[in-house]
Amino acid sequence: KNQVEQSPQSLIILEGKNCTLQCNYTVSPFSNLRWYKQDTGRGPVSLTIMTFSENTKSNGRYTATLDADTKQSSLHITASQLSDSASYICVVSNTGFQKLVFGTGTRLLVSP
Amino acid sequence: EPEVTQTPSHQVTQMGQEVILRCVPISNHLYFYWYRQILGQKVEFLVSFYNNEISEKSEIFDDQFSVERPDGSNFTLKIRSTKLEDSAMYFCARALTGDTDTQYFGPGTRLTVL
Numbered sequence: 504k505n506q507v508e509q510s511p512q513s514l515i516i517l518e519g520k521n522c523t524l525q526c527n528y529t530v531s532p533f534s535n536l537r538w539y540k541q542d543t544g545r546g547p548v549s550l551t552i553m554t555f556s557e558n559t560k561s562n563g564r565y566t567a568t569l570d571a572d573t574k575q576s577s578l579h580i581t582a583s584q585l586s587d588s589a590s591y592i593c594v595v596s597n598t599g600f601q602k603l604v605f606g607t608g609t610r611l612l613v614s615p
Numbered sequence: 616e617p618e619v620t621q622t623p624s625h626q627v628t629q630m631g632q633e634v635i636l637r638c639v640p641i642s643n644h645l646y647f648y649w650y651r652q653i654l655g656q657k658v659e660f661l662v663s664f665y666n667n668e669i670s671e672k673s674e675i676f677d678d679q680f681s682v683e684r685p686d687g688s689n690f691t692l693k694i695r696s697t698k699l700e701d702s703a704m705y706f707c708a709r710a711l712t713g714d715t716d717t718q719y720f721g722p723g724t725r726l727t728v729l
Contacts, residue, residue, distance in 0.1 A: 605660075
């Protein structure tokens with residue numbers, strides 16, 4: 504069964520600190536992996552998209568990595584800001600399909 | 616980032632009633648999707664729509680659901696006879712191209728079934 508698991512479920516960090524969120528997936532065949540940020544009560548906003556051949560991709564203070572062999576991805580947030588408080592969702596797409604399989608998300612709280 | 620709008624922002628309905636959720640299109644976006652997110656749970660795929668046809672749907676998208684984009688106007692999700700368990704946030708997403716393109720999500724419609 505196609506699944507996406509994320510850890511930790513929730514995380515609290517101090518403003519200015521770095522953090523890393525993890526994603527493991529069993530989706531097959533794999534097309535691409537996306538990280539989304541979702542503020543409470545809002546729609547997800549895309550941070551990065553990585554295909555099979557990409558190992559890392561950055562978007563400002565966000566850096567995503569992908570290991571297609573181990574089916575793992577991480578999202579590293581540098582110098583966290585209060586506005587980073589949100590849920591971060593790992594989403595994996597099947598090859599040839601448009602269906603996205605969503606993880607349960609990591610709820611991040613950045614504390615002053 | 617392209618703006619995606621949905622109406623209404625919040626819909627309250629009685630069980631058994633029909634509801635129509637709307638997504639305002641961007642002219643050059645060809646791929647449309649509906650997702651739902653029950654409170655506290657993960658986002659779930661409902662259906663994808665391309666060239667005025669459903670291209671894929673999930674097991675959640677049963678006979679009580681339908682989608683259409685009549686005459687290039689709003690992209691709609693209709694729930695024919697709502698149930699209590701249909702209460703959720705419903706997100707529309709659009710993409711310029713298909714699989715490897717970013718899907719832009721709308722702010723969602725919060726559906727409450729009483």
